Amino acid sequence: MRDFEVRGVRVLGASFDSVDENRAFAEKYEYPFPLLCDEDRTLALAFGACSSPEDSYPARLTFLVGPDGVVEYATETPDPAGQAEQILKRLAEPDRA
Template sequence: MPIELGDVIPHFTAIDTNEEKFDTLEYIGKKPLVIYFYPKNNTPGCTAQACGFRDQYQDFTDLGAEVIGISSDSVDSHNAFAKQYKLPFILLSDTDKKIRKLFGVPSGLLGVLPGRVTYIVDKQGKVVLVFDDSINATKHIAEALEAIKKIVS
């Protein structure tokens, strides 16, 4: 079952670019989250999306939110991607696709590539927006920022 509006996100852990354990329990109850699933590091759409979140990261943090990108790339790949594009937010490695399956993220582009879905999660862990657009990667940033503004005002 895919995660839908009003659902509470499932608990998960993963390894971040610093090779440290990320745990959703450290964030739920403390701050809203932007959790975005993307197909692959260093592809045109994914790079544009990551750089869009980078360029507006301060806007998200000013509102008290944290941005988290998730793909099936390795920790090493994420590390290089984050360094190359100076990404200030959390990237999580989901090599076994367990988190993607936990959220029920559909495949994109005729089932060939992993889907691109952004979830906006309020402070209590409840999903307030699911934005699924595999084609227009950069539109996710504006949609996410608007949703965060609504839940913190």
Template structure:
């Protein structure tokens, strides 16, 4: 099943970069969120994307929007990635691709590369926008466009 505009985000749990259990209900349904799936920590497009969300994070927070990044990297990798680039937002580890499958994020390039998909979720937990592109910074600019309108 692929989540689309109008769908409500299902409940989920995952480990964050500190190794703590993150429960989606702590944010989803309480405040708006940008949830983005990306292929791999510390690769060129993923770093550009993460740094773009970092550079705009304060503006997102002022608008009442939390940012959550998700990849299959483990907790240690996320911790290093967040520290290296001073990432202030939540990074979730999805090693078994359970979240990727829950959201229906497709793989790219003959199934070899995990997809890059960003969801904008309103305060009620309903998906208002889905953006799918391999270009990391495009995701940041699309979310800024969505929130400024």
């Protein structure tokens, strides 16, 4: 997480779970970042992580959102292993203003 912090990048997670469920999950797995609760699927629908408010699970997606709120990078991440390294590489690209 330090690699992101020194670049001024905030990492957030999101799920369909409640505050209590997310809190328990974060404590159990020692998550070092906040988990957003998207119980009504509003965020997932807006970002294409689900297609209906009735969906049980969101797709695993990763987004890099710039300071201006524009999505700079998006990818499906069925296996999140190695995703941090990919984002750090993207952050280092010279065309990223």
